[in-house]
Amino acid sequence: MLDIKLIRTHFDEVKSKLETRGVNGEELDRLKELDENRRELIQKSEQLKKERNDVSDQIAQKKRNKENADDAIASMKKVGSEIKAIDNQLEDIEEQVKGIASGLPNLPHPSLPIGEDEESNEEIRRWGEVPEFAFEPKPHWDLGTDLNILDFERGAKVARSRFVYYRGLGARLERAIYNFMLDTHISEHGYEELIPPYLANDEALFGTGQFPKFKEDVFQVDGHPLTLIPTSEVPLTNFFKDEILDEKDLPKYFTALSPSFRSEAGSAGRDTRGLIRLHQFNKVEMVKFSKPEESYDELEKMTNNAEAILQKLGLPYRVVLLSTGDTGFAAAKTYDLEVWIPAQNTYREISSCSNTEAFQARRAMIRYRKEDGKIDYVHTLNGSGLAVGRTVAAIIENYQQEDGSIKIPDVLVPYMGGVTEIR
RNA sequence: GGAGAAUUGUCCGAGUGGCUUAAGGAGCACGCUUGGAAAGCGUGUAUACGGGCAACCGUAUCGAGGGUUCGAAUCCCUCAUUCUCCUCCA
Numbered sequence: 001m002l003d004i005k006l007i008r009t010h011f012d013e014v015k016s017k018l019e020t021r022g023v024n025g026e027e028l029d030r031l032k033e034l035d036e037n038r039r040e041l042i043q044k045s046e047q048l049k050k051e052r053n054d055v056s057d058q059i060a061q062k063k064r065n066k067e068n069a070d071d072a073i074a075s076m077k078k079v080g081s082e083i084k085a086i087d088n089q090l091e092d093i094e095e096q097v098k099g100i101a102s103g104l105p106n107l108p109h110p111s112l113p114i115g116e117d118e119e120s121n122e123e124i125r126r127w128g129e130v131p132e133f134a135f136e137p138k139p140h141w142d143l144g145t146d147l148n149i150l151d152f153e154r155g156a157k158v159a160r161s162r163f164v165y166y167r168g169l170g171a172r173l174e175r176a177i178y179n180f181m182l183d184t185h186i187s188e189h190g191y192e193e194l195i196p197p198y199l200a201n202d203e204a205l206f207g208t209g210q211f212p213k214f215k216e217d218v219f220q221v222d223g224h225p226l227t228l229i230p231t232s233e234v235p236l237t238n239f240f241k242d243e244i245l246d247e248k249d250l251p252k253y254f255t256a257l258s259p260s261f262r263s264e265a266g267s268a269g270r271d272t273r274g275l276i277r278l279h280q281f282n283k284v285e286m287v288k289f290s291k292p293e294e295s296y297d298e299l300e301k302m303t304n305n306a307e308a309i310l311q312k313l314g315l316p317y318r319v320v321l322l323s324t325g326d327t328g329f330a331a332a333k334t335y336d337l338e339v340w341i342p343a344q345n346t347y348r349e350i351s352s353c354s355n356t357e358a359f360q361a362r363r364a365m366i367r368y369r370k371e372d373g374k375i376d377y378v379h380t381l382n383g384s385g386l387a388v389g390r391t392v393a394a395i396i397e398n399y400q401q402e403d404g405s406i407k408i409p410d411v412l413v414p415y416m417g418g419v420t421e422i423r
Numbered sequence: 424g425g426a427g428a429a430u431u432g433u434c435c436g437a438g439u440g441g442c443u444u445a446a447g448g449a450g451c452a453c454g455c456u457u458g459g460a461a462a463g464c465g466u467g468u469a470u471a472c473g474g475g476c477a478a479c480c481g482u483a484u485c486g487a488g489g490g491u492u493c494g495a496a497u498c499c500c501u502c503a504u505u506c507u508c509c510u511c512c513a
Contacts, residue, residue: 043474052494055494075493
C-alpha cells in the first residue's frame with residue numbers, strides 16, 4: 001500500500017511513476033476525488049460527534065440534578081441519525097478508497113530501468129563458467145527419471161500434473177541442499193531460523209500483497225478462511241504484523257524452509273516438464289526488517305547471501321535488475337538471480353530478492369519506535385535463498401556426466417552421508 | 424468436537440448505563456532532594472485518523488465486528504484468541 005498522504009501531496013509525480021508500472025492514471029484521479037470526499041465527510045461526522053459528546057454531558061448533568069432533559073435528548077436523537085447517515089456514506093467511500101489503493105503496486109526505485117517487461121531488465125553481473133560438455137547435455141527430467149530419483153508420472157497419478165515424487169538419493173539431495181542453505185544462512189549470514197505455519201489467513205496474505213489482487217494464484221482451503229502459502233515470505237513477514245519494534249532490534253533477519261504452493265493459473269504450456277514450475281516446491285526464504293535508511297544496503301547484502309549459496313555450489317549464474325514493468329507488485333526494487341540451465345542453453349530464475357520499502361509494512365502495520373520516540377514503518381525485504389527444486393534441477397544438469405550420472409558438489413557431500421555421485 | 428471461565432493502557436489491575444477527560448499500583452522518562460545512590464516528592468508516559476506552519480485542537484479505540492441508547496469498558500448478538508475439564512489424536 002502506498003502512503004495516501006504522499007499520493008495527496010505529490011500526486012503528479014506518483015501518477016507518472018505508477019504509469020511506468022502499467023497503472024491506469026484514471027484510477028488515481030478517482031482515488032484523489034474519493035480522498036477529498038472522504039476528508040470532508042470525516043470533518044462533518046467528527047463535528048457532529050463533538051456536539052453529541054458535549055450535549056450528552058449536559059444531559060448527564062441535568063439527570064443528576066433531577067432536571068428535565070427531554071429537549072436535548074430529542075435533538076440529539078436527530079444528530080445521532082445524521083451521524084449514522086454520514087458514517088454509512090463514509091464507510092462506503094473508504095471501501096472504494098481501499099479497493100483502489102490496495103490494488104496499486106509499489107513505486108519503482110529510481111535506479112530501475114524503465115520498460116514494459118523482462119526485455120528491459122538489466123544484467124548486473126555474471127559469476128562462474130558455463131560448463132562445456134563433450135556430449136549433448138540432457139534435461140534434468142530425463143536424467144532424474146532415468147536415475148530413478150524423480151518420478152513425475154506418479155506425482156501426477158496421486159495429485160495431478162506439476163507434482164513430483166523425489167526418490168532415494170533424489171530425496172536425499174533435496175534434503176541435503178536445504179539443510180546446507182539453512183546452515184549457511186544461520187551460521188554465516190546472521191539469520192534466525194523459523195518453521196512457520198504453511199497456511200495463512202486473508203489478513204496475512206493482504207499484508208504481503210498477495211491479496212486482494214492475486215487470489216487466483218493461490219490454493220485456498222475449501223470451507224476455511226485459510227490459504228496454502230505461495231511463499232514463506234507470507235508467514236515470515238507477517239511475524240511482526242501489528243507490532244511496534246524497537247529501533248535497537250533492527251535489522252532483524254529470518255530464514256525458513258517451507259513448501260510453496262502455487263496454482264500456476266495462466267502458465268499453461270510453460271515449463272510443463274521437470275522441476276522448474278510445480279504446484280508445490282520447497283524454498284528457503286530470507287526476510288529482513290530494516291530501518292528505512294539502511295534498506296538498500298540490506299538488499300545488496302541479501303542478494304549476496306543468495307549468491308553465496310550458488311557460488312558454494314559452483315553453479316554459474318547472473319544477477320539481473322528487473323525493469324519497472326517486470327518488478328513484482330509489492331517490490332520497489334528486485335534483483336533476480338538466474339542460474340545456468342544447460343539443456344535449455346539459458347539462465348533461469350532461481351532467486352528473487354526485493355526491497356518492498358514500507359509497502360508491506362503499511363499493509364501489515366509493522367512499525368518501529370525510533371530513539372527519539374517517534375514511530376515509523378520498517379522496510380521489509382524478502383528473497384529466495386534459494387528455490388530448492390530449481391537448485392536440484394541446476395545441479396543435475398550442470399553436474400551431469402556423459403554416462404548419465406550426477407556428480408555431487410563438494411559442499412553437499414557431507415550432507416549426503418559421503419555420497420559423491422548418483423548413478 | 425462438548426462444557427465452563429477469561430480478554431481493560433508498556434505491565435498488573437479496579438470498573439454492571441452519565442462527576443471515568445479509564446481508579447489504583449508497577450515500570451519507564453525528566454525534574455526536585457543527595458557528596459553519590461536508594462527512598463521520598465513532583466511532572467510526564469498509547470495508537471490511528473482529521474484540522475493546523477506550529478503550539479495544539481477534535482474524533483475514534485477497553486480482544487474483533489455488529490446492535491440497543493440522547494449517551495456503552497459496562498446491556499444484547501456474532502466471531503476470534505487464551506485457560507480449565509471431558510473427548511480425540513501425533
